[in-house]
Amino acid sequence: MKIKTVAYKGSKRKLLENIEHYAREIGAQSFFDGFSGTGIVGAYMRSKGYVVQANDMNHSSYIYGKVFLRGFDVEVVAHHLEVMNNIEPVAGWLTENYSGSIWRKVKPNALTETQEMMSMSWGHPWTQFKATLVGGMAWRPLGYTKQNAMKLDAARDYVANLSGVCEDNRNALIFSIVLAADKVFNNSNDQKSALKDWTTAAKRGVKFISPTLIEGPLGEQHSGNIIGMKLKSDLVYLDPPYTHGVLYASCYHLSDSIAKWGKPELDHSYALPRPLEVCYRKNGETAGGFYNKETATAAFHKIIGDADCKRVLLSYSDAPRNTLTIEELVDICSNYGTVRIESKDHRLCMQPKNMRKISTNLKEFFIVIDKKGR
Ligand SMILES: C[S@@+](CC[C@H](N)C(=O)[O-])C[C@H]1O[C@@H](n2cnc3c(N)ncnc32)[C@H](O)[C@@H]1O
Numbered sequence: 001m002k003i004k005t006v007a008y009k010g011s012k013r014k015l016l017e018n019i020e021h022y023a024r025e026i027g028a029q030s031f032f033d034g035f036s037g038t039g040i041v042g043a044y045m046r047s048k049g050y051v052v053q054a055n056d057m058n059h060s061s062y063i064y065g066k067v068f069l070r071g072f073d074v075e076v077v078a079h080h081l082e083v084m085n086n087i088e089p090v091a092g093w094l095t096e097n098y099s100g101s102i103w104r105k106v107k108p109n110a111l112t113e114t115q116e117m118m119s120m121s122w123g124h125p126w127t128q129f130k131a132t133l134v135g136g137m138a139w140r141p142l143g144y145t146k147q148n149a150m151k152l153d154a155a156r157d158y159v160a161n162l163s164g165v166c167e168d169n170r171n172a173l174i175f176s177i178v179l180a181a182d183k184v185f186n187n188s189n190d191q192k193s194a195l196k197d198w199t200t201a202a203k204r205g206v207k208f209i210s211p212t213l214i215e216g217p218l219g220e221q222h223s224g225n226i227i228g229m230k231l232k233s234d235l236v237y238l239d240p241p242y243t244h245g246v247l248y249a250s251c252y253h254l255s256d257s258i259a260k261w262g263k264p265e266l267d268h269s270y271a272l273p274r275p276l277e278v279c280y281r282k283n284g285e286t287a288g289g290f291y292n293k294e295t296a297t298a299a300f301h302k303i304i305g306d307a308d309c310k311r312v313l314l315s316y317s318d319a320p321r322n323t324l325t326i327e328e329l330v331d332i333c334s335n336y337g338t339v340r341i342e343s344k345d346h347r348l349c350m351q352p353k354n355m356r357k358i359s360t361n362l363k364e365f366f367i368v369i370d371k372k373g374r
Pocket of ligand 1: 008009010011012013034035036037038039040041055056057058061224225226227239240241242248249289290
């Protein structure tokens with residue numbers, strides 16, 4: 001079964017079987033996904049019969065998890081999706097802020113592909129075209145075509161105003177809109193900027209489809225900062241951010257805005273407008289948590305130390321700009337039980353002192369901590 005969810009940096013879609021293997025090894029029946037992101041890990045584990053709890057800070061992740069772990073009524077949702085697919089497009093918050101193209105500052109001499117082609121086919125010399133960029137200005141797409149943004153606006157308002165629909169079905173419809181928006185957004189990498197030229201996917205018409213219905217024991221999705229949360233399950237899985245270069249609340253702010261639909265005030269000075277609350281640097285705030293060495297060290301001690309479980313499974317990668325090195329992380333973990341470290345396919349070694357040699361070759365790791373006395 002292919003589980004439909006959004007494109008996301010650090011998604012564990014390709015590691016689902018590995019993760020389940022670590023739960024099966026200890027005969028786990030319950031599973032806590034502490035950083036649920038796209039929700040795919042919890043969805044998969046539920047489908048394999050585990051009682052899943054999950055958590056993430058971002059509101060869009062809360063919606064994905066609710067839908068995967070609780071389900072929805074297929075017929076009711078199909079009826080509303082049909083209405084939404086035939087809805088009259090109306091310009092609203094998305095259209096106003098994220099559609100069409102804007103004339104904005106770009107890197108000097110950065111012609112778009114289209115401009116380059118035009119300059120060639122019209123026989124203009126390059127230099128003449130580049131002259132239009134005096135002052136480093138050019139037309140750039142904002143994210144959605146106007147027609148798609150209008151349809152997304154109309155559908156999201158329709159779901160916001162639906163009465164007599166239960167929370168599970170409403171969440172499924174919201175998930176469907178976030179999925180549809182993700183498919184036609186003019187950048188599949190993140191939502192901090194849009195690409196220079198419209199992609200084929202962005203030019204396709206937006207289409208609302210049902211989220212994947214997962215069968216399995218009923219689960220629970222939480223929403224909030226994991227630091228200080230009580231984590232109780234046979235296996236606690238932690239897949240935190242690895243680097244301050246990928247600040248999730250900024251990378252996926254549009255999915256969060258569509259999920260919440262509070263139509264927040266935006267800062268328009270970014271390549272793509274951003275809600276004021278995720279303009280961390282401008283607000284003079286540091287992201288803290290898992291994006292900073294000191295706060296991440298303290299957080300890992302607290303979470304792994306307090307987790308009421310047989311096993312903690314931690315995903316991490318090794319790259320020069322990461323918040324912590326694998327060695328530092330293994331050092332922390334060693335305080336709380338027996339530790340082994342593995343790559344996707346192999347057990348690597350059990351000795352933290354050999355880590356440096358290993359991490360020069362491999363980038364993605366599982367750290368398995370079997371807790372003392374469990
Ligand atoms: C590497 S991604 C997880 C990806 C997920 N395993 C998947 O397969 O989709 C890290 C996630 O941690 C979340 N996050 C970051 N800091 C957090 C915190 N302090 N508490 C809870 N979630 C947090 C981010 O919103 C992001 O979704």
